[in-house]
Amino acid sequence: MIGRLNHVAIAVPDLAAASAQYRDTLGARVGAPQDEPDHGVTVVFIELPNTKIELLHPLGEDSPIKGFLDKNPSGGIHHMCFEVEDILAARDKLQAEGARVLGGAEPKIGAHGKPVLFLHPKDFNGCLIELEQV
Amino acid sequence: MIGRLNHVAIAVPDLAAASAQYRDTLGARVGAPQDEPDHGVTVVFIELPNTKIELLHPLGEDSPIKGFLDKNPSGGIHHMCFEVEDILAARDKLQAEGARVLGGAEPKIGAHGKPVLFLHPKDFNGCLIELEQV
Numbered sequence: 001m002i003g004r005l006n007h008v009a010i011a012v013p014d015l016a017a018a019s020a021q022y023r024d025t026l027g028a029r030v031g032a033p034q035d036e037p038d039h040g041v042t043v044v045f046i047e048l049p050n051t052k053i054e055l056l057h058p059l060g061e062d063s064p065i066k067g068f069l070d071k072n073p074s075g076g077i078h079h080m081c082f083e084v085e086d087i088l089a090a091r092d093k094l095q096a097e098g099a100r101v102l103g104g105a106e107p108k109i110g111a112h113g114k115p116v117l118f119l120h121p122k123d124f125n126g127c128l129i130e131l132e133q134v
Numbered sequence: 135m136i137g138r139l140n141h142v143a144i145a146v147p148d149l150a151a152a153s154a155q156y157r158d159t160l161g162a163r164v165g166a167p168q169d170e171p172d173h174g175v176t177v178v179f180i181e182l183p184n185t186k187i188e189l190l191h192p193l194g195e196d197s198p199i200k201g202f203l204d205k206n207p208s209g210g211i212h213h214m215c216f217e218v219e220d221i222l223a224a225r226d227k228l229q230a231e232g233a234r235v236l237g238g239a240e241p242k243i244g245a246h247g248k249p250v251l252f253l254h255p256k257d258f259n260g261c262l263i264e265l266e267q268v
Contacts, residue, residue, distance in 0.1 A: 001160055001161030001162075002160045002182065003182070004182060004184045005139070005142070005185050005187075008142060008214060010261055011259075018259050021258070021259075025228065025231045025233065026135055026136045027135030028135075028136050048136070048138060048139050048216075049137055049138045050138045050184045050185055051139050051184055053139075055259075074255070074259060074260035075259035075261070076259070076260035077260075077261050080211065082160070093159070094159065097158075097159045099159065121208070122208055124155070125144055125145075125147070125152050125189075125208060125209035125210070126206050126208035126210035126211075127144055127209070127211055
């Protein structure tokens, strides 16, 4: 069911510093910051040859990653995103096998403009998993 | 400098259960467990179309992931591994820019039989980064 690893998302306390570090110290291809007000984050995409890293920084008062950074002030790996062909079929299979979908079971439109769902970390070895329909 | 994302490593408390979940619930291609006594882990590789997930479980008394699982009993994302062409050149550049290499600066032979280094999470947004020469 799961396909490519679309991205690994890293919550960072200082987006400019983290971007500079990936660009200058690690020598990666780093994009410009993009505000995503509907998702409460500013995102910087890092293009690797086979996948992407997303740097996430809170935007606004209700950012979903504020709590994570409160608990992990240095930042940390926040989630990983797997691609699926049919997000409703994936959801139905996962729920039938007892996995919990976060925030209601209807897919939302994610930061890439595509339908996404998040799965409960307690059901997946402590890892927050995003599924994105591609 | 950094190239492909070689893998994302997930520490798991129950390797058989996690393997079955990735195979049966998430529908991924999951390999057989491999003991790596030199590294204190048993590893299961999950082959995605563009990269790998490595499930890690402690092996022996001095496993480097025992402390992580003590702190995160459900498991969690332990590290991510970027490929580099020349690990000594990468190390020298990183150290010159103030990044700390864990466990001494000499590359060790990693679980894939290739030279690896680990970078200090506090220098990289709370993320443990492995570099592997390919």
